[in-house]
Amino acid sequence: MKGYTGKYLRVDLTTGDIRTERLPEEVARKYLGGYGFVGWTLYEEVPAGTDPLSPENVVCLWTGPVAGTPVPVSSKYIMGALSPATGFIGFGIASGGIASELKAAGFDGIVVTGKAPSPQYILVQNGRAELRDASDLWGKTTWETEELIREELSDDEVRVSSIGPAGELLSVLANVTNDRNRQVGRSGIGCVMGSKNLKAIAIRGTGDVEVADLDGLMEFSRDLYKRCRGPATEKYRVFGTPANMLVHNRLGCLPSYNFQKGTFEKVEDVSGERMLETMVKKITACPSCPIACDHINEVKEGPWAGTVSSMDYESLELLGPNCGVSDLNAITKAVELCDTLGIDTISAGVTVSWAMEAFERGLLTSEDVDGLDLRFGNGEAMVEAVRRMSLREGNLGALIADGSARAAEKLGKGSEKFAMVNKKLEWGAYSLRPLQTATLGFATSVRGACYLRSGSYQPDVKGTVDRYHLDSSRGKVVFEGENLYAIIDSLIICKFTRGIYKDNTEFTKLIKLVTGFDWSVEEMIKTGERIHNQAKLFNVRFGAKRADDYPPPRAFEEKLYDDVSDGAIIIRAEYDEALSGYYEERRWDEEGIPTKALLEELGLDATLGV
């Protein structure tokens, strides 16, 4: 096989057995890589009724065919498991050196089962792997863990994905960090690793990846590199994703005060433009990336002086305006805590904003929040709340460590209505009511509340649809976006580069040059449809139904008033119609269950179909 090593590691932590298994070519042709392989692995290996934190759950790490090749921005990997946060498919994609290193070590992926008797880490080196003691690493931050493993191995080039204390403490919001600033952020993959006593995966490889047409790929990659330095990616190069702040505020879709508004009166103070002027210490790039979008902030004065953390739009927005906070120093500190203690910044920001709203409404007492003045806008309190939630410390930490949905279940008193979640996972930094196509896409995503599965906000912000209303035609927008993004996430290439590909034929060209698969655009999109349906089938196995595909109640029950929106609200009947339109486009029934005919056509298990 070209583009693949054709092998993956299977690690049983209970027995300590490590085996190399062959990756069947028919699996590669059917699911392509990355996201597709996660769906395949989980569907094959995690039966109905599995407890996400039991040894029977699987945590897998996969690359795509382009990892380790000259294709720009292709060193990306995905980790997946039955999510302890949602109870459905969980996965996250991260950049950095892990993917290319694993391919160079001779493997396409790692599938981990069981539970180690004591803390351990997996070391993969050129064609072999071993389990090593991690007792001394337990309790360490992710950054410390990376450094200590490199010291232990006397190898500065080794790449490390690790969990922090939050994962060890089984927070369902726990993430996995590599290269200090890159995270498998969502779905609680770090929690599953913690439940298995798996502290880290360390990888070092020096081999090559064979591709189908090296000369052709080099020529195409040179062209892609040039395009990566062109206008389509200028925003990412100069300002990073925080450039979205002022634009989203201007469009009225910048969540603030726990999504109660779509604009923020102090947005200039937390804009990407202000950040670049006052906070950015350096701009860095992942391996094989000519864009360099990663903006590293440094706090220069005050109680958090010296704090350094990578800042992207989602983290900045949700720990900033969504908590009413306009202090860039506080936001930078909070991101550092999330990254080192090992918790997802999106879920952290939305959970703290939920607690702030509950506090302001008088539903949480001073004793409940350990005496913090947890009002919106208090940056110091936000930072302390993040620290406590990451470490399950005090009354507040105990309440919010597992996110806003579970915190609201414990608190009750109507606080469930402003827990901004879908499938119990916190919503990304896009306001719901003024971006209604996006809301449909986020709420129907298999991972839950996901802004990365379909690009469904684009027609809203580009004005090609009425973003304040929904109809059945929006289902097609989400359907088409999901199928293409399933390919992007299975190859796996960075979504920031999607603008450099002229059209879908260039994706088929890339696939052919790397793997030799000579697909038409239609065949490629059909593969994307298969990959998405495989993930959906996994959710169906775990009880997914129509009710799981709705946004939080605030979208339907509270009108939005701010500088842009004048009473915007999602009309439930319109949403119902759009959701049914999406199901119809997907050939799923009214409960969102794929039809047997569709599953058979896609070559998937039709047992759960209707």
Place this chain on the structure above:
Amino acid sequence: MAAQMKTGEGLVRVEFFGPFREFGHRVDLTVPSEVSFEELVSLLEERVGPGFADRAARRNTTFILDSRIVPPQALGEVRVCPGDRAAFALLVGGG
């Protein structure tokens, strides 16, 4: 459901984001009546200095009128009226 984002008094408020910040944060332009996108850019070039029209013409420019992004292919049909709010920004993508 969009609020009326009018500035009043016959002015068009134009905000600058991203690389457009080199031309300032915002300006209030007096326009006699409705103007086309091209006319707006010319007025801004006179007001904020040379180079603005070139920057605005680049294909990664996003033009926002009131609360929506105007697709590049629709810029020729844009009419900016007194009371409108406009903004120039970099291409909006994912992320």
